[in-house]
Amino acid sequence: MASQDITKNIFTVTSAPLWHCGKTLQSNMIQTLLALLPVAVMAGYKYGFAAVSVMAWAALTAVITEALVQKLMGQEPSADDFSALVDGLLFAFLLPATAPAWMVVVGSAAMVILGRMVFGGYGGSPLCAPAVGWGILAISWPDFMDLNGMLLNWDLIEPLSELKYFGLDAIAGVTPVSLLLGENLGDLGASQAGLVLVAGLFLMARGIVRWFIPVSFLAGVLVTGLVYNLIDPQAYASPVFHLLSGSTLLAAFFLMPYPSSSPAWRLPMLLFGFFGGAMVIIIRTYGIYPDGACFAVLLANLCTPLFDLIQPKPFGGR
């Protein structure tokens, strides 16, 4: 039934002279890659060869898996739109720099197959693919995803694990500026908070990401964090700490506005972002995992069909 509906052509197009705005998926993805490049370089500079190899494995596996599955499904190969490459890179940004190669390969392949291809490919998925990959790995191999345990070679601290296991005093020395500069441990790309912020602002300025979801997501994080902080400043970290630590910023600019898994209209987008942001704080406060940003993204993705029920009133409609 559903498959028949999809093939039916139900678009109404206004009459001729039509003008293509010139944007293609490929150009969007190239600009996204450009925005992500400084983050990748910084990650390589900070964590050395380990980080580069994780990014390479993740991106390579994503592209190859997509090509193989497309061959199996008889689809046109679409590696040249670079969406698989971007997804692989975003997925790598969520991993610890010393993640073993086999785990990166399994996670990246699972991300492409379960997060994208089973739904028909990029643009068909109701879930944000990199978050799916991260979720599968976090559930399967919590020891290899534990940032504190995996990054013992570096003499820094991982703020979110410290907060989770040792309380607020352990992160007293972590200032917003040090978080922005990436002077703490964390996911290999997401912890370069300042550069991620710059990348996100660049995408927003280029019009690739609209402002509704990132802004409302960050507002959700700030407001919910502030509420907890006001309830008991001795027990809960400040909202700015939550905003800049972990993968909050990466989720705000790259995972939440994932095109097929976020709502399309203004009010639903704002609600969707705010809900996701609030869930980040709630999961971080009560969950068993130190960072809840990806789980918050997945939860918000699952609520997208509900948010999409809010629709603009047609002219003259009741």
Added chain:
Amino acid sequence: MASLMQEFTKGLWKELPPFRLVLGLCPTLAVTNTANNGLGMGAAVIFVLALSNVIISLVRNIIPKKVRIACFIAIAASLVVAVEMLMQAFAYPLYEQLGIFVPLIVVNCIILGRAEAFAAKNGPMASLADGLGMGIGFTFSLTFLGAIRESFGAGTLFGVSLFGPGYEPFTFMVQAPGAFVCLGLILAGMNYLNIWQAKRKGVELDPNFDAGCSGCGACKAMDKLAAQKKLERLETAKG
């Protein structure tokens, strides 16, 4: 005899309960984290399904139509209690593993589904064949799903280590999301197989072919009811 054989074999592939009829998903998803659990659950379901089918088929003419569901449930519940006690007596470790899902066999869709769709309309011998076939198909499916999930998720099969000590278990598979993902992939595989078979035979694929229509007939009854109502409306409109 041939028809008995047909009733028996349809549960093995053509109307395979969890993968074709997509019935009885609660135990299919919940207890299949090991192949052993799947097998044990399947054995319990075979017992309940075969006996409840026979008993319901024997009393089908005595039960008033309006309270038949309650009667079916009462019969299934007594059998399930029997199974639960037998398990406690003879297979206590399995009983510990399956836990709440043994009593939940009562509300398993397969039991009620076969009672309503088959046993209430056919004789005891045919019902027994149907129940046994469906039960064995169910056991086979659960063991298959359990084997896949156990071998990836724990690196063992029926408790025997498969990949050696260097294997890091893919824990995702033995947890709840792994059950859904596996079931979805198996359903996709079944559909792919059907499409491939139909293509090879060169026949047009009926989109509803695997809905177990032959055994159920619910939609035909609905159509009939709708037609009747329409006729009544027309008659009142005329009158």
